Amino acid sequence: xxxxxxxxxxxxxxxxxxxxxxxxxxxxxxxxxxxxxxxxxxxxxxxxxxxxxxxxxxxxxxxxxxxxxxxxxxxxxxxxxxxxxxxxxxxxxxxxxxxxxxxxxxxxxxxxxxxxxxxxxxxxxxxxxxxxxxxxxxxxxxxxxxxxxxxxxxxxxxxxxxxxxxxxxxxxxxxxxxxxxxxxxxxxxxxxxxxxxxxxxxxxxxxxxxxxxxxxxxxxxxxxxxxxxxxxxxxxxxxxxxxxxxxxxxxxxxxxxxxxxxxxxxxxxxxxxxxxxxxxxxxxxxxxxxxxxxxxxxxxxxxxxxxxxxxxxxxxxxxxxxxxxxxxxxxxxxxxxxxxxxxxxxxxxxxxxxxxxxxxxxxxxxxxxxxxxxxxxxxxxxxxxxxxxxxxxxxxxxxxxxxxxxxxxxxxxxxxxxxxxxxxxxxxxxxxxxxx
Amino acid sequence: xxxxxxxxxxxxxxxxxxxxxxxxxxxxxxxxxxxxxxxxxxxxxxxxxxxxxxxxxxxxxxxxxxxxxxxxxxxxxxxxxxxxxxxxxxxxxxxxxxxxxxxxxxxxxxxxxxxxxxxxxxxxxxxxxxxxxxxxxxxxxxxxxxxxxxxxxxxxxxxxxxxxxxxxxxxxxxxxxxxxxxxxxxxxxxxxxxxxxxxxxxxxxxxxxxxxxxxxxxxxxxxxxxxxxxxxxxxxxxxxxxxxxxxxxxxxxxxxxxxxxxxxxxxxxxxxxxxxxxxxxxxxxxxxxxxxxxxxxxxxxxxxxxxxxxxxxxxxxxxxxxxxxxxxxxxxxxxxxxxxxxxxxxxxxxxxxxxxxxxxxxxxxxxxxxxxxxxxxxxxxxxxxxxxxxxxxxxxxxxxxxxxxxxxxxxxxxxxxxxxxxxxxxxxxxxxxxxx
Numbered sequence: 001x002x003x004x005x006x007x008x009x010x011x012x013x014x015x016x017x018x019x020x021x022x023x024x025x026x027x028x029x030x031x032x033x034x035x036x037x038x039x040x041x042x043x044x045x046x047x048x049x050x051x052x053x054x055x056x057x058x059x060x061x062x063x064x065x066x067x068x069x070x071x072x073x074x075x076x077x078x079x080x081x082x083x084x085x086x087x088x089x090x091x092x093x094x095x096x097x098x099x100x101x102x103x104x105x106x107x108x109x110x111x112x113x114x115x116x117x118x119x120x121x122x123x124x125x126x127x128x129x130x131x132x133x134x135x136x137x138x139x140x141x142x143x144x145x146x147x148x149x150x151x152x153x154x155x156x157x158x159x160x161x162x163x164x165x166x167x168x169x170x171x172x173x174x175x176x177x178x179x180x181x182x183x184x185x186x187x188x189x190x191x192x193x194x195x196x197x198x199x200x201x202x203x204x205x206x207x208x209x210x211x212x213x214x215x216x217x218x219x220x221x222x223x224x225x226x227x228x229x230x231x232x233x234x235x236x237x238x239x240x241x242x243x244x245x246x247x248x249x250x251x252x253x254x255x256x257x258x259x260x261x262x263x264x265x266x267x268x269x270x271x272x273x274x275x276x277x278x279x280x281x282x283x284x285x286x287x288x289x290x291x292x293x294x295x296x297x298x299x300x301x302x303x304x305x306x307x308x309x310x311x312x313x314x315x316x317x318x319x320x321x322x323x324x325x326x327x328x329x330x331x332x333x334x335x336x337x338x339x340x341x342x343x344x345x346x347x348x349x350x351x352x353x354x355x356x357x358x359x360x361x362x363x364x365x366x367x368x369x370x371x372x373x374x375x376x377x378x379x380x381x382x383x384x385x386x387x388x389x390x391x392x393x394x395x396x397x398x399x400x401x402x403x404x405x406x407x408x409x410x411x412x413x414x415x416x417x418x419x420x421x422x423x424x425x426x427x428x429x430x431x432x433x434x435x436x
Numbered sequence: 437x438x439x440x441x442x443x444x445x446x447x448x449x450x451x452x453x454x455x456x457x458x459x460x461x462x463x464x465x466x467x468x469x470x471x472x473x474x475x476x477x478x479x480x481x482x483x484x485x486x487x488x489x490x491x492x493x494x495x496x497x498x499x500x501x502x503x504x505x506x507x508x509x510x511x512x513x514x515x516x517x518x519x520x521x522x523x524x525x526x527x528x529x530x531x532x533x534x535x536x537x538x539x540x541x542x543x544x545x546x547x548x549x550x551x552x553x554x555x556x557x558x559x560x561x562x563x564x565x566x567x568x569x570x571x572x573x574x575x576x577x578x579x580x581x582x583x584x585x586x587x588x589x590x591x592x593x594x595x596x597x598x599x600x601x602x603x604x605x606x607x608x609x610x611x612x613x614x615x616x617x618x619x620x621x622x623x624x625x626x627x628x629x630x631x632x633x634x635x636x637x638x639x640x641x642x643x644x645x646x647x648x649x650x651x652x653x654x655x656x657x658x659x660x661x662x663x664x665x666x667x668x669x670x671x672x673x674x675x676x677x678x679x680x681x682x683x684x685x686x687x688x689x690x691x692x693x694x695x696x697x698x699x700x701x702x703x704x705x706x707x708x709x710x711x712x713x714x715x716x717x718x719x720x721x722x723x724x725x726x727x728x729x730x731x732x733x734x735x736x737x738x739x740x741x742x743x744x745x746x747x748x749x750x751x752x753x754x755x756x757x758x759x760x761x762x763x764x765x766x767x768x769x770x771x772x773x774x775x776x777x778x779x780x781x782x783x784x785x786x787x788x789x790x791x792x793x794x795x796x797x798x799x800x801x802x803x804x805x806x807x808x809x810x811x812x813x814x815x816x817x818x819x820x821x822x823x824x825x826x827x828x829x830x831x832x833x834x835x836x837x838x839x840x841x842x843x844x845x846x847x848x849x850x851x852x853x854x855x856x857x858x859x860x861x862x863x864x865x866x867x868x869x870x871x872x
Contacts, residue, residue, distance in 0.1 A: 039576060039580060056492035056493065056494040056495070057492065057493075058492040059492070063624075065624045065625070066624060069623050069624050070623075075626045075627075076583075077583065077584060078577070078580040078583075078584070079584065140475060141514070144475060144514040147512075147513065147514075148513060148514070148515065148531075187505050187506075188499075188501045188502060188505050189501070190511045191511075
């Protein structure tokens, strides 16, 4: 609250948590600054559909400044926070600093290769659009390579797809890859039958979808097998290289395409805070979501570690949105001289899609699988996507663009750090992109 | 015609010319192999709309093997032709070679910086999807940089957009950029008014759209000015760097964003043929589109230089498609023991769009501009795009995908040369992409 101007609220990250916090403050007498190193909010739950070529990037990405264009008290900056000085109440950028009265850290998670970063190049994960394009390219290029591979054994290796990690993302990827091989590409090649491709989902634990009830895990396995994907549990990966993966016990699985859906860790920023962290770098926040000793600094979403009734609040979009709304409400309460309140996560249930007409869902004691769960999944995601002019709004998009001047594809596949650079290197060339 | 098997026709390039040639041979008793270093056919006339964020990449790109999936006598290979040995009738790949009985070279054009390749990084051109993403990122990032730039003079430089080259692409880009600044982004920023952005189209010659009648060039200038873009003719660019462009006469124009639409040259392959070339590397073909001395080798589309009635056949999609059909017909005639016929280009007219409700068109002696021409442009492009399930097919795309298993976004932003690599580098990181 410097010289009478409105209090400065800085939000780090334009994901579900950060965006919800910023919007929840739209009527508050504060000046909100939302920082993100990308220009777009990503509808994460559909990212695997971009990776599996079902959707185009702009269908699930929306410019953050467009979301907030009408919120007069909000400024969007395409910038990356290098660090936070909690004592001085400053966010340090790569070019300058930003003072704040309240801070909301919503920087989310990135892949974790459990200390084996060298696996990353052989087994890309799926967190942002660049990842999705990389996965899409890997998968499609594997089929192209198979078409050109005369040697049967090597061709089989091109047609073997291994997904590491039996969480929702791994399950979605396995189901989608099986569909691509069995249906999408079925008639596209001359030198092999895409239906001969093998899709293998590896889970280190005892069952896939461990956060779901056991009977739904079993159902997910059945549904994946119907699609033509194989599931192996208790398969701990001890090495990944260009030729495939190695399991504990020494077994090798040859595959030219390995995808990573096994682990996440908090984005690097949290490690420099000097705050207490859990093993994955999440900030152990107080019940009101603030950093111990810093009541004006909130951590929300996947970047926060919080237990409730002895169980961790899950790293899902609904939890992040609830935390964002709670942080915003707390800021308003503090400004009104009231104490902040503890956060309560309300579990609205969980949905995981497996493939066409296949999914699992549980809401409290209600559990569904198959077509009903899939319909539910579809409805829920259509509902949430509408705000992101997805396929169902995109329906009228081009015509609409001419009436409203809106452009839906305003997506930059790049961080704000190297302004002026290109989004992608030119195909097959090495032309540099200019950097001012 | 080796040991009685069907004659081998190899088509290099899956653009308008190559794809038309391959499809025209669907009933011929030949085995067609179409090579392209990309997995997709690109609807070039709409590429500027991807560059200006109006359309998503998959809306104008379609997997070549999907186009030809039902053509049993056609095989599609994702591969790049390194050279052609006309004497041995072999196409040399980076991994192996491909013999042919008939060859159709449809490798198209790439940018030409008139010997100043160092300009490329400062002034990206627009030929493929990677270019389009780079241009899109440059333009959007310039506005983002302006939002963060405190110094007024430097901010103006971020908001000055220079397009070099007054052909159809330059005109389309200038119109679209003016619309983005004036309309799309009008309310998105807090620290400046996007409407203050300057869009400047530089043409070295005496008028823009030189291939159109003079009155349409004049109309195009008026229409661009209505949109808020400025046009300068007789402005020959002698240097381009990170800070802007320098004109003959020494005048400097400061701009952080410069786009190149000035020149093209034939793709490198033609230079190694040992065939007679024009100054831009196009093959000086015989009237039947064959390479002198090699009646089984055709060159079509932008890669071919042919005069008709003393005027060069223009490098436009309709000409390439007509040439593709002619080459296919000639191959069938030769196989039937008949002589090949000379190619005749039938000019169906020309359309250039400038912006919303603005365009120019001429068909023989009919000339339109403004709304009528724009409507015509829209109808023509909608008509041709339908085959590429664009927005108007994409309308029902996602729902459709669940019924037909088709996926419209099967696009790889990468050449077939580095199989296994990622489509884009991860944002702001330097993680390598695996190469088998």
